[in-house]
Amino acid sequence: MTLSSEAPADVPTRITVGASAGYAPYDVLVGRRLLAELPGLVGKEARRVAVLHPEALAETGEVLRQDLADQGYEAIAVQVPNAEEAKTAEVAAYCWTALGQTGFTRTDVIVGVGGGATTDLAGFVAASWLRGVRWIAVPTTVLGMVDAAVGGKTGINTAEGKNLVGAFHPPAGVLCDLAALESLPLHDYVSGLAEVIKAGFIADPRILELVEADPEAARTPAGPHTAELIERSIRVKAEVVASDLKESGLREILNYGHTLAHAIEKNERYAWRHGAAVSVGMVFAAELGRIAGRLDDATADRHRAVLGSVGLPITYRGDQWPRLLETMRIDKKSRGDRLRFIVLDGLARPAVLESPDPAMLLAAHAEIAA
Numbered sequence: 065m066t067l068s069s070e071a072p073a074d075v076p077t078r079i080t081v082g083a084s085a086g087y088a089p090y091d092v093l094v095g096r097r098l099l100a101e102l103p104g105l106v107g108k109e110a111r112r113v114a115v116l117h118p119e120a121l122a123e124t125g126e127v128l129r130q131d132l133a134d135q136g137y138e139a140i141a142v143q144v145p146n147a148e149e150a151k152t153a154e155v156a157a158y159c160w161t162a163l164g165q166t167g168f169t170r171t172d173v174i175v176g177v178g179g180g181a182t183t184d185l186a187g188f189v190a191a192s193w194l195r196g197v198r199w200i201a202v203p204t205t206v207l208g209m210v211d212a213a214v215g216g217k218t219g220i221n222t223a224e225g226k227n228l229v230g231a232f233h234p235p236a237g238v239l240c241d242l243a244a245l246e247s248l249p250l251h252d253y254v255s256g257l258a259e260v261i262k263a264g265f266i267a268d269p270r271i272l273e274l275v276e277a278d279p280e281a282a283r284t285p286a287g288p289h290t291a292e293l294i295e296r297s298i299r300v301k302a303e304v305v306a307s308d309l310k311e312s313g314l315r316e317i318l319n320y321g322h323t324l325a326h327a328i329e330k331n332e333r334y335a336w337r338h339g340a341a342v343s344v345g346m347v348f349a350a351e352l353g354r355i356a357g358r359l360d361d362a363t364a365d366r367h368r369a370v371l372g373s374v375g376l377p378i379t380y381r382g383d384q385w386p387r388l389l390e391t392m393r394i395d396k397k398s399r400g401d402r403l404r405f406i407v408l409d410g411l412a413r414p415a416v417l418e419s420p421d422p423a424m425l426l427a428a429h430a431e432i433a434a
């Protein structure tokens with residue numbers, strides 16, 4: 065991965081996430097060679113900086129740490145496991161120990177560099193350390209850039225399920241250096257496209273058109289529309305979280321496809337990437353919408369077509385339904401015994417489906433069962 069702190073080649077795109085729920089606004093920068101921006105975001109009040117990075121980005125973590133040390137900060141690198149293995153209470157506790165041993169105070173700053181799993185953990189450690197310190201996200205996956213690093217949902221998993229412990233704690237800034245995507249394995253790149261396509265279905269159909277125009281190109285960072293796809297998706301997310309940071313209503317639309325997705329991830333013991341599970345979850349939600357008489361056939365079918373065209377999965381093994389249903393009951397959108405799903409009433413018209421009939425759920429499941 066080639067992150068460098070040289071001056072930016074071009075002016076980056078700046079997307080501001082507006083203030084919400086008493087939290088300050090912040091900028092998401094998208095461009096190349098953005099690391100020169102990092103010290104400015106860390107600020108002068110901080111004395112110590114902890115750079116949390118996954119094993120796969122050990123070199124990058126050290127580049128950032130050295131860069132911050134050169135700027136006069138007492139900078140430490142904290143290596144955490146790759147992917148979902150980082151989102152555990154044990155790893156969070158390991159990070160707290162590192163901060164404690166470094167004498168981290170309330171004015172010090174955490175930098176999370178990596179995919180969504182790393183930034184979810186870094187944000188959670190920042191939210192919980194001393195009841196909240198500033199943090200900066202440097203997402204290095206498509207999914208991290210378009211979704212996880214933006215909006216302040218931070219958290220870890222428990223044995224019972226995905227993201228069950230966490231906090232709303234927005235970052236002070238987000239640096240999306242597109243050069244980072246060049247070292248991302250294809251499987252991870254494609255997984256991130258599920259959240260891009262989600263933004264297309266719930267809010268910005270132009271995203272779907274760009275993917276459909278050349279699905280093969282959409283699968284690589286060198287594609288002609290890479291920056292536009294990422295920026296459009298960030299704008300969707302930024303707009304939603306600025307109006308409903310704490311998910312008291314509108315923000316639930318970002319959970320499109322996630323009710324089933326999180327159950328699949330848990331069922332697969334996190335061997336499936338989040339985006340892959342979200343892909344199947346969106347096909348399920350589309351079928352649910354169609355069966356409920358809310359979504360037209362063409363838009364429901366478009367899910368399979370566009371997700372499949374970039375190589376995302378659109379089916380899941382059919383023998384697991386009772387387990388999936390059980391896990392879905394503790395989805396955060398559930399209220400008491402009532403399951404709630406985000407469905408579409410049409411393209412870019414997300415809405416809530418309350419307590420669907422079990423027969424409807426079963427019928428939608430039959431449509432995704434392999």
Ligand SMILES: NC(=O)c1ccc[n+]([C@@H]2O[C@H](COP(=O)([O-])OP(=O)(O)OC[C@H]3O[C@@H](n4cnc5c(N)ncnc54)[C@H](O)[C@@H]3O)[C@@H](O)[C@H]2O)c1
Nearest residue numbers: 118120146147179180181204205207212217244247248338
């Ligand atoms: N907080 C939110 O709003 C939000 C939104 C969407 C997803 N998420 C979470 O994000 C996580 C998924 O994130 P993800 O898809 O980025 O996966 P990930 O963080 O698991 O990263 C995938 C793999 O790629 C490696 N990696 C990261 N960047 C790399 C790079 N540039 N080059 C080479 N390897 C690299 C990682 O170490 C990991 O092994 C899930 O835990 C999901 O729940 C959170």
Ligand SMILES: O=C(O)C(=O)C[C@@H](O)[C@H](O)[C@H](O)COP(=O)(O)O
Nearest residue numbers: 211215217226227315318319322396
């Ligand atoms: O930001 C949100 O809100 C989302 O729902 C975005 C999702 O893509 C993301 O996977 C999120 O972590 C899911 O949150 P959860 O509250 O369902 O755990």
Ligand SMILES: [Zn+2]
Nearest residue numbers: 259322338342
């Ligand atoms: Zn997601």
